[in-house]
Amino acid sequence: MMTDFFFKLRKASLPVTLTEFLTLLEALSQRVTAHSVEEFYYLARATLVKDERHYDRFDQVFGSHFKGLETLFDEMIGATVPLEWLRRLAELTLSEDDKQLIEALGGWEKLMETFAQRMAEQEGRHQGGNKWIGTAGTSPFGAYGYNPEGIRIGQDSSRHRRAVKVWDRREFRNLDDTIELGTRNIKVALRRLRRFAREGAAQELDLDDTIRSTARNAGYLDLRMVPERHNAVKVLLFLDAGGSMDDHVRVCEELFSAARSEFKHLEYFYFHNMIYEGLWKDNRRRYTEKTETMTVLNTFGHDYKLILVGDATMSPYEITYPGGSVEHFNPEAGDVWMHRLLAAWPHAIWLNPQPQNRWSYIPSIQMIRELMGDRMYPLTLEGLEQGIRALQRAR
Amino acid sequence: MSESRFRGTDRYVATDDLMMAVNAAVTLGRPLLVKGEPGTGKTQLAEEVALALNRPFIQWHIKSTTKAQQGLYEYDAVSRLRDSQLGDARVHDIGNYIVKGKLWEAFTHDVQPVVLIDEIDKADIEFPNDLLLELDRMEFHVYETQQTIRARHRPVIIITSNNEKELPDAFLRRCFFHYIRFPDKETMERIVRVHYPDLKKRLLSEALEAFFEIREVPGLKKRPSTSELLDWIKLLLAEDIPPEALRGDQHKLIPPLYGALLKNEQDVHLFERLLFMSRRKRD
Numbered sequence: 001m002m003t004d005f006f007f008k009l010r011k012a013s014l015p016v017t018l019t020e021f022l023t024l025l026e027a028l029s030q031r032v033t034a035h036s037v038e039e040f041y042y043l044a045r046a047t048l049v050k051d052e053r054h055y056d057r058f059d060q061v062f063g064s065h066f067k068g069l070e071t072l073f074d075e076m077i078g079a080t081v082p083l084e085w086l087r088r089l090a091e092l093t094l095s096e097d098d099k100q101l102i103e104a105l106g107g108w109e110k111l112m113e114t115f116a117q118r119m120a121e122q123e124g125r126h127q128g129g130n131k132w133i134g135t136a137g138t139s140p141f142g143a144y145g146y147n148p149e150g151i152r153i154g155q156d157s158s159r160h161r162r163a164v165k166v167w168d169r170r171e172f173r174n175l176d177d178t179i180e181l182g183t184r185n186i187k188v189a190l191r192r193l194r195r196f197a198r199e200g201a202a203q204e205l206d207l208d209d210t211i212r213s214t215a216r217n218a219g220y221l222d223l224r225m226v227p228e229r230h231n232a233v234k235v236l237l238f239l240d241a242g243g244s245m246d247d248h249v250r251v252c253e254e255l256f257s258a259a260r261s262e263f264k265h266l267e268y269f270y271f272h273n274m275i276y277e278g279l280w281k282d283n284r285r286r287y288t289e290k291t292e293t294m295t296v297l298n299t300f301g302h303d304y305k306l307i308l309v310g311d312a313t314m315s316p317y318e319i320t321y322p323g324g325s326v327e328h329f330n331p332e333a334g335d336v337w338m339h340r341l342l343a344a345w346p347h348a349i350w351l352n353p354q355p356q357n358r359w360s361y362i363p364s365i366q367m368i369r370e371l372m373g374d375r376m377y378p379l380t381l382e383g384l385e386q387g388i389r390a391l392q393r394a395r
Numbered sequence: 396m397s398e399s400r401f402r403g404t405d406r407y408v409a410t411d412d413l414m415m416a417v418n419a420a421v422t423l424g425r426p427l428l429v430k431g432e433p434g435t436g437k438t439q440l441a442e443e444v445a446l447a448l449n450r451p452f453i454q455w456h457i458k459s460t461t462k463a464q465q466g467l468y469e470y471d472a473v474s475r476l477r478d479s480q481l482g483d484a485r486v487h488d489i490g491n492y493i494v495k496g497k498l499w500e501a502f503t504h505d506v507q508p509v510v511l512i513d514e515i516d517k518a519d520i521e522f523p524n525d526l527l528l529e530l531d532r533m534e535f536h537v538y539e540t541q542q543t544i545r546a547r548h549r550p551v552i553i554i555t556s557n558n559e560k561e562l563p564d565a566f567l568r569r570c571f572f573h574y575i576r577f578p579d580k581e582t583m584e585r586i587v588r589v590h591y592p593d594l595k596k597r598l599l600s601e602a603l604e605a606f607f608e609i610r611e612v613p614g615l616k617k618r619p620s621t622s623e624l625l626d627w628i629k630l631l632l633a634e635d636i637p638p639e640a641l642r643g644d645q646h647k648l649i650p651p652l653y654g655a656l657l658k659n660e661q662d663v664h665l666f667e668r669l670l671f672m673s674r675r676k677r678d
Contacts, residue, residue: 050568
């Protein structure tokens, strides 16, 4: 039973490892839990899931695997909930009018029967992601506030028959996402770009030099300090903020936040689809606070490394013709500006969030690729690593 | 082990899943990693666990410059060098210059202590990797004196993280994990009751209403959390504000003393704008 569960988790692409599974078994044999399925659920979650984004997927697997097995736990402590009790609770919460309506629908017995039936049905369908009792307003249960969540059947007396089980509530749905590039991974990739240099105030003890000069000083201590090592690489980041980039906002944000904390000398600008005579720093004030691309070209030295991020998906006119831009009249064509950029910063790459297998179908991507001298890489971890390596190569 | 089970304290409301995670970590002697929104009592948890289980409490607060080695020990080469210049006799024993770190302290305690490693994500990205073996085997080697420090009792280690950096898988594999969810209204009521037992019921419900409403405002940069709510209620009590003043009526734009809840002037502006718009709709 447990091994099956483990493999189901792995199948649902949860990163569970054998070590963690053994920990869970160890915890069970040490009797960390009492005999309750809920405690077991909490224990399994704390042991096997290490990221709140995976909670939802775990809940789903747990729900499907242990469905029906709760009764097993109940038998162990001998607790069952009589139907009578359930009815009394419902009566407590319903008004007189409601009760009359229930009578009209065929009385209590009938209602309870349908209720049980619907419960079973809905539990099955719930796996597919549908809602509980109470959708669309056609169900009598919804109409009378008969939603199991509302009554909280048996919450205090017997927690094991709780109508909506903890894992079936799927409270962590919002946290789930399947992003491939975590910030950590990006940072590790960006780290390759580091180039250490010592600049600034001397604050660190230079042990070797201290020993050497102390010896020369006839054994009297002569402390020698050096400046701390800093990452001296300089990075210029140009991000496409155009409409077609909306699908890739998340990954770009991650890249940006990772780059920002990793590089001390990071300058960033936004552009729309293609680079023309103006760039901007704040996307909200793009029309009022434009920076001349010429100024940018003249400000940052050749030692900056240029990273362009964009999907390069546009009309070919936007690249080759003056006036081809979608949002303003550009006196000079996009490729002219591209050539200028590449002349100013020979270390340059283009990162493209579009999946690589789609590149060949989009003419503009091909054109940009040619302009970049084939230095376009997909915005995935692998692509990023390749790109960083290309940046390091001397040109 | 029944007497050493953690069930929350009279100052700290623990949910079922949190209790389970803590108890599993205590029983198996493995670290517990706690994540969650800022202000949901992550740091306080360790303190309360120590209190509830009646164990000594050791805190190790992590900064961006903290190195893993500092938690084990540091060799103070500079004072040894100075002592040698002055001809101090202490200089012959290198052990005099080994400064014990927090983990060393924890490993050599007579009773099982509770160790808090606070905000591990603040440290360098390699920090957790450097502690893998130490947290797994609960021992480390002191190179200078050639001795191995082994934990006499595996300490209860509680690690908090604010998710600023992701932690490596190898590290996560060795921990129990718990994500402190933002409390729902009922739990929140219990939490406030624990802190302010004499609070009038009406003030409490009005305050909670206003608080959850603010949390619901879309686009807030920093949503107020439990600790901010507690601060706010403290202020409300100190200023003796009547419950009626908390209701968002047409004269009052923003709940009184909102500074305790909204910590960012953009958020305050946003909130004001939204209130202004909703008021116009009503008019």
